[in-house]
Amino acid sequence: MKNPNRAFKDAIYEQFARVGKAVSSPKRLELLDLLCQGPRTVEVLAKESGLTIANASQHLQVLRAARLVEAEKEGLHVIYRLADQTVCEFFRAMRILAESRLAEVEQIKRRFLEGREGMEPVDREALLKLVREGGVTVLDVRPVEEYKAGHIPGALSLPLKELQLRLSELPRDQEIVAYCRGPYCVLSVQAIEILRAKGFNAIRLEEGIQDLRALGFPIAMGEEA
Amino acid sequence: MKNPNRAFKDAIYEQFARVGKAVSSPKRLELLDLLCQGPRTVEVLAKESGLTIANASQHLQVLRAARLVEAEKEGLHVIYRLADQTVCEFFRAMRILAESRLAEVEQIKRRFLEGREGMEPVDREALLKLVREGGVTVLDVRPVEEYKAGHIPGALSLPLKELQLRLSELPRDQEIVAYCRGPYCVLSVQAIEILRAKGFNAIRLEEGIQDLRALGFPIAMGEEA
DNA sequence: TAAGCATTCAATAAATTAATTGAATACTAA
DNA sequence: TTAGTATTCAATTAATTTATTGAATGCTTA
Structure with missing residues (x-):
């Protein structure tokens, strides 16, 4: 009675964690934020986020594995975009949660400005x-x-x-x-x-x-x- | 001109990632879900989530470091609770995003039921x-x-x-x-x-x-x- | 004050993740 | 067909994360 339920729960939370893992890296969050502004090629994303092309590509594939973004080949380029507008809203929710819970965010911003x-x-x-x-x-x-x-x-x-x-x-x-x-x-x-x-x-x-x-x-x- | 901005952005996204890292583990998500139902002691949380006490305690401390939960000592027990109702809403947003993006969730549920x-x-x-x-x-x-x-x-x-x-x-x-x-x-x-x-x-x-x-x-x- | 319980700490081993590098692939245009 | 470009792949290394164990802490009550 307890065991099959455990397996079910483990399987479910493991799925939820796929999303969590995707948004657990600062660089992937930056990429996601950029993609909230619109579709971009790997090259552009890499440049804007200060990553090497190969590294950006790998991070993008992690985001894609969590189905938060989609990739489409267009000629020589691969264009990444958010899978869904709700991904943008989720990113924003996360940002706002971090802003409200982590005083460090405001601190860093104040120091910069x-x-x-x-x-x-x-x-x-x-x-x-x-x-x-x-x-x-x-x-x-x-x-x-x-x-x-x-x-x-x-x-x-x-x-x-x-x-x-x-x-x-x-x-x-x-x-x-x-x-x-x-x-x-x-x-x-x-x-x-x-x-x-x-x-x-x-x-x-x-x-x-x-x-x-x-x-x-x-x-x-x-x-x- | 490019460098100081990079440091700023890195610092900001690193903060956002603190939240992401906190919700990147299946077990922590399960604990968070339980805490959405109300305050709980470590013991109860451990039992409900199938973790050892020590392991649950460590996961809870990760959640606390991200300021998603708070702990309060009450006699012999330590009672954990969500830091804020918005944490519950964030968890729900994440769950709904996973449900809508990851077909596996529905699949696992269907198989179970x-x-x-x-x-x-x-x-x-x-x-x-x-x-x-x-x-x-x-x-x-x-x-x-x-x-x-x-x-x-x-x-x-x-x-x-x-x-x-x-x-x-x-x-x-x-x-x-x-x-x-x-x-x-x-x-x-x-x-x-x-x-x-x-x-x-x-x-x-x-x-x-x-x-x-x-x-x-x-x-x-x-x-x- | 001592015993008992809940929790945390510290140390370790195993597993996962991240960045880097160079090679491979896929497409375009000459 | 060839050369050039964008992207991905594969392998390596370093770093981080996870679970486990046993000891330490802190509180309560007998």
């Missing part, structure tokens, strides 16, 4: 309201493809890489709110640094596009309006 | 409606303490251990719906087996109390009404 202006924690609700109602210039500093895949309605697409060259497109009389992939993406941090150095009144919105989506914020797709 | 009557998948919605509206006798077969901590309003508390002795309390003219901790808890499975052998018209509700809570089902606390 400390001394930089425009990055201080602001009233999130008020800022989001401002963004939603168009009281500010909203700047999307991610690569154009990511903008196309989903952005804040009315946001200007100005990838960090082009920022220096296109400063003239930005208003000097209005507050600028820059955002990117989320609180741990440094694109908007660097954008704010550049903008403030040039005298713009710029602040950072920590929330990334996936956060906004999860918060029920409207998301626009495609080219700039 | 196959051949047993009253356990076939039923129309969940219809059954829940019946339960909610009182068209059936609802039977809670978990230990009394768990019943007290939260149960379906109107449910009878009849722990599996006492079931054989208290069959006379049950109606023969009405359908009986038995539930326990969730789809992978075997208490209600065994209850159904006993009841059907004795000629009762009994079926199983897969959802456990935490599932019902998450679904917004009303939950009653305390003694039987």
Whole structure:
């Protein structure tokens, strides 16, 4: 009576642990986070996460074995993508749990941002309201493809890489709110640094596009309006 | 420009991975699942999960290091509990992700239940409606303490251990719906087996109390009404 | 104060996981 | 067909994780 149940339970929890093991490595979490932004080739994922190609490939295969991601061969490249939007939501749940339970996360973030202006924690609700109602210039500093895949309605697409060259497109009389992939993406941090150095009144919105989506914020797709 | 960012990201994802590592072992997941039902001593957790005391203790310390659970000394015992209700919700999210992504989970469950009557998948919605509206006798077969901590309003508390002795309390003219901790808890499975052998018209509700809570089902606390 | 119990600690052996390297494969384009 | 590129595979090493065992700790009660 006790034994067959034990085997059943062991088998079930072993399956659950497949997901757990997949998300137990920092590097795999970084890859998963990148894939939450959209499909990517191994090459791109490796570069963005600071892994060698072979190592990235192996981690991706672990994620695939847990069925969290899928791979599709396209010509010379293999394109990885999340198996499902719920994987993105799960990753976010895990991130939020870590943020709420582990004080170290906030500590590391504070240390990284400390001394930089425009990055201080602001009233999130008020800022989001401002963004939603168009009281500010909203700047999307991610690569154009990511903008196309989903952005804040009315946001200007100005990838960090082009920022220096296109400063003239930005208003000097209005507050600028820059955002990117989320609180741990440094694109908007660097954008704010550049903008403030040039005298713009710029602040950072920590929330990334996936956060906004999860918060029920409207998301626009495609080219700039 | 690239290097300090890398260190930041590595530090952040390493923190996230603390949560991932904590939930990467089948046994720790089982312990976590048990703790979702309420606080427990090491001894009880060890027994229920089929671990030695020392091994259970070590796993619990891993969970504690990830701040998913908390321990409190009470006399001779140490009582572990979830650090937070969101941990329970996270565990459930992980379970549901595994169920939806890993066909093996359904397979293992089917194999375990196959051949047993009253356990076939039923129309969940219809059954829940019946339960909610009182068209059936609802039977809670978990230990009394768990019943007290939260149960379906109107449910009878009849722990599996006492079931054989208290069959006379049950109606023969009405359908009986038995539930326990969730789809992978075997208490209600065994209850159904006993009841059907004795000629009762009994079926199983897969959802456990935490599932019902998450679904917004009303939950009653305390003694039987 | 001593005995008994629950829990943790510490040490060990076995198993698993991670990063690295170089070779192999699969596809494209010349 | 060949050369070049992206990815995967296989083998190795180092590091981490797991279960087990027996001893140590800390509390309670006789």
